């Protein structure tokens with residue numbers, strides 16, 4: 073008999089979260105005298121980045137955010153970007169600033185991310201926010217890992233006391249994911265390209281997070297029966313189709329719960345960007361959540 077895992081439907085949950093966000097904006101904007109504001113900066117013409125930025129803008133508009141978009145040419149200098157960030161840092165209509173990555177090679181990324189006011193850093197990439205996460209203190213947390221925690225929580229999947237294995241150690245996904253799971257009392261193993269026996273490490277996991285960016289590398293032999301499998305990977309195949317890091321057809325035969333690609337982690341990343349912006353808005357306006 074075929075085993076059927078719980079499908080963790082990030083697209084549906086993101087739609088629910090957007091409804092909740094729209095209600096919050098309706099309740100709060102009259103009291104604040106303004107809606108939440110998220111500025112999105114895109115440098116260059118990369119088509120994937122354009123799509124993501126368009127998705128973010130559409131989500132913002134749908135829930136009633138003020139969402140100015142800055143589409144800058146590829147030749148934009150570090151200095152140009154720093155001046156724009158200074159302007160947005162000082163703009164009282166703006167609660168969050170997102171600089172879409174990757175930036176062109178000639179732009180000094182670290183300098184840019186450091187310039188964003190930490191209380192407007194809705195990506196959670198500023199060292200001040202990373203430090204708060206390490207310390208287990210409240211702060212803005214990277215959207216993808218925070219969105220994954222929301223997905224687990226809303227699906228009723230327990231974290232405390234579980235063994236979580238995170239494959240990938242980037243500052244954007246793997247590291248903050250590991251820390252969030254640790255802060256929720258999981259036992260956490262972080263794997264990367266130098267991990268000698270990755271399948272054996274992964275098979276320990278009650279919660280397996282695949283964030284390595286290797287299309288369909290994670291198959292049946294990486295998954296403990298009944299485990300929750302979170303597929304962060306997004307790669308576009310030669311056929312134009314999105315591929316995750318997990319072989320979905322194999323994983324579904326052993327996993328207890330699994331995210332699809334598309335429709336899993338990606339939409340939760342965007343919904344969480346709006347939640348982070350709402351958190352920053354509450355902080356800036358001194359209002360409390362309705």
Ligand SMILES: NC(=O)C1=CN([C@@H]2O[C@H](COP(=O)(O)OP(=O)(O)OC[C@H]3O[C@@H](n4cnc5c(N)ncnc54)[C@H](OP(=O)(O)O)[C@@H]3O)[C@@H](O)[C@H]2O)C=CC1
Nearest residue numbers: 216240241242245264265283284285304305306337338341
């Ligand atoms: N759905 C969403 O919302 C998002 C999806 N993504 C996707 O998630 C994936 C990861 O993104 P990101 O973290 O930025 O990627 P990076 O390339 O920055 O990091 C990849 C990590 O995976 C590790 N890794 C790579 N290959 C292997 C391997 N064969 N075995 C074990 N570990 C390996 C690397 O190890 P090492 O450190 O040793 O090099 C590195 O730590 C990408 O597909 C990206 O497109 C990213 C952000 C958001």
Ligand SMILES: Nc1nc(=O)c2c([nH]1)NC[C@@H]1CN(c3ccc(C(=O)N[C@@H](CCC(=O)O)C(=O)O)cc3)C=[N+]21
Nearest residue numbers: 124171172173174195215306334335336337338339341
């Ligand atoms: N400063 C910054 N912050 C980011 O959070 C950031 C970034 N730069 N650069 C790129 C990565 C990637 N990322 C995704 C967001 C949404 C989907 C998403 O919506 N995915 C849909 C499909 C989208 C499609 O069809 O292409 C899904 O998985 O269902 C995917 C990936 C955010 N990132």
Ligand SMILES: [Mg+2]
Nearest residue numbers: 335336337338
């Ligand atoms: Mg997805």
